[in-house]
Amino acid sequence: MVSETHNLTKHWQALDAAHHVHPFTDTAALNKEGVRVITKADGVYLWDSEGNKIIDGMSGLWCVQVGYGNKDLAEAGCEALRVLPYYNHFFKTTNPYTVELAAKLATLLPEGHERILFANSGSEANDSALKLIRYYWNLRRKPEKKIHMSRELAYHGVTFAAASLSGLTPMHPQWDLPLPGFAKVPTPYWFGARAAGYGDLDQEEFGLLIARKLEDRILELGPDRVASFSAEPIQGAGGVIFPPAAYWPEIQRICAKYDVLLHVDEVITGFGRTGEWFGSQTYAIQPDIITMAKGLSSGYQPISAISLGPRMADIILNANEELVHGYTYSGHPVASAVALKNLEVMENLGLPARVKDSIGPYFQRRLQETFEEHPLVGEVRGKGLLAALELVPNRPERAFFPELGKVGTHCRNYCFQSGLISRAIRDTMVLAPPLTVSEPEIEEIVAKLKGAIDRTAHDFGKL
Numbered sequence: 001m002v003s004e005t006h007n008l009t010k011h012w013q014a015l016d017a018a019h020h021v022h023p024f025t026d027t028a029a030l031n032k033e034g035v036r037v038i039t040k041a042d043g044v045y046l047w048d049s050e051g052n053k054i055i056d057g058m059s060g061l062w063c064v065q066v067g068y069g070n071k072d073l074a075e076a077g078c079e080a081l082r083v084l085p086y087y088n089h090f091f092k093t094t095n096p097y098t099v100e101l102a103a104k105l106a107t108l109l110p111e112g113h114e115r116i117l118f119a120n121s122g123s124e125a126n127d128s129a130l131k132l133i134r135y136y137w138n139l140r141r142k143p144e145k146k147i148h149m150s151r152e153l154a155y156h157g158v159t160f161a162a163a164s165l166s167g168l169t170p171m172h173p174q175w176d177l178p179l180p181g182f183a184k185v186p187t188p189y190w191f192g193a194r195a196a197g198y199g200d201l202d203q204e205e206f207g208l209l210i211a212r213k214l215e216d217r218i219l220e221l222g223p224d225r226v227a228s229f230s231a232e233p234i235q236g237a238g239g240v241i242f243p244p245a246a247y248w249p250e251i252q253r254i255c256a257k258y259d260v261l262l263h264v265d266e267v268i269t270g271f272g273r274t275g276e277w278f279g280s281q282t283y284a285i286q287p288d289i290i291t292m293a294k295g296l297s298s299g300y301q302p303i304s305a306i307s308l309g310p311r312m313a314d315i316i317l318n319a320n321e322e323l324v325h326g327y328t329y330s331g332h333p334v335a336s337a338v339a340l341k342n343l344e345v346m347e348n349l350g351l352p353a354r355v356k357d358s359i360g361p362y363f364q365r366r367l368q369e370t371f372e373e374h375p376l377v378g379e380v381r382g383k384g385l386l387a388a389l390e391l392v393p394n395r396p397e398r399a400f401f402p403e404l405g406k407v408g409t410h411c412r413n414y415c416f417q418s419g420l421i422s423r424a425i426r427d428t429m430v431l432a433p434p435l436t437v438s439e440p441e442i443e444e445i446v447a448k449l450k451g452a453i454d455r456t457a458h459d460f461g462k463l
Helices: 004-019 027-033 071-083 096-108 122-139 160-165 203-221 247-257 310-316 333-349 351-357 359-371 406-418 439-459
Strands: 038-042 045-048 053-056 115-119 147-151 182-185 226-231 261-265 289-292 304-308 377-383 386-391 423-425 428-431
Touching: 004 027, 053 439, 071 333, 096 115, 096 304, 096 333, 115 122, 122 160, 122 226, 122 261, 122 289, 122 304, 122 310, 147 160, 147 203, 182 203, 203 226, 203 247, 226 247, 247 261, 304 310, 333 351, 351 359, 359 377, 359 386, 359 439, 386 406, 386 439, 406 423, 406 428, 406 439, 428 439
Parallel strands: 147 182, 147 226, 226 261, 261 289
Antiparallel strands: 038 045, 045 053, 115 304, 289 304, 377 386, 386 428, 423 428
């Protein structure tokens, strides 16, 4: 006899197939397979409509910092919905939640970032940042500085501008992108250096070499035409790529030398993920403009923000003309109330320090201990509660499988079967659990990932 639970699942799957178009999905294939319906979440766990318990090794989409089911955040949102469910920031108007949130962010962001604009997603934030960069150069009477530079394998969002800024090329052909005015430089992906033809440089030599590719490209395009360089402190959706120590200081030197604005995308690295409030603080970066989202509200509400460093703020905010930009939901009072409470909860729990000093090192140590000698794992890399494991056919050679992505997808499917959400980026297995994860929960994540990697290794003749 078919259970009521199973009937409900089939009902939701049918409705989803008939009416819902998913992001980054082959719709026809998904509808044939049947979508997974998530119905409940608590702490680091999810439950689907069939009652299966799943440990979330990815914090949703790198965003649920405080874990699921936090009552303080829920009550803050509920109270704001009762008191002020909506009003905008047009017409010379503000609200207490957004004012307090902007002021709070100014105390957490890198020094000098005291002026905040709000949006609703990382894509919107990055799109807004590019507009503000162009506006800055127009105000500086250098309208020819219009080229936005970024890195291969970068991910900055899905709007026309943010997708053009992104260096994940499969995102481009369907939409006839990138738009004009965007240029790319190589990424500091040391593990892939040999396969890319860079030889056997050590990490610091490689970091300097790749940073100086930015200088070469600026000189090729003309410094008077380059407006900005955009980069994540650690590349997330591009494969969790950690820069060598020499990389960021050289990037800053180059941007300063050629008068290029430095835009740092903190959408994934912001709000404690690396053990500091922001990845810029982890790597001692001094950005001109920062974009943030995801962990700002722990994903409980859609909200993002853009902060202006003093160089940009002084020019833009003293232009003595209307800033012709903003969204209906910029600084939405409910989203702002939830984000403000989220930051308070993170402070009260000491989550950034916990990631830096205790749970982050424990997570990294257990991954290293478990996988450093595994025949299918070429590298384990990580910082804080962010990690990547390269699945390779030959560990010493740092070589890749010929059909890139096949092995990673195979392993990811085993993870899902065992009740673990891990992400496969090409053949790299990625983890980013909630910042509230416990040591026993890390042990569960590591054990389930090892089971999936062992099964994958067996299937591909590596065990």
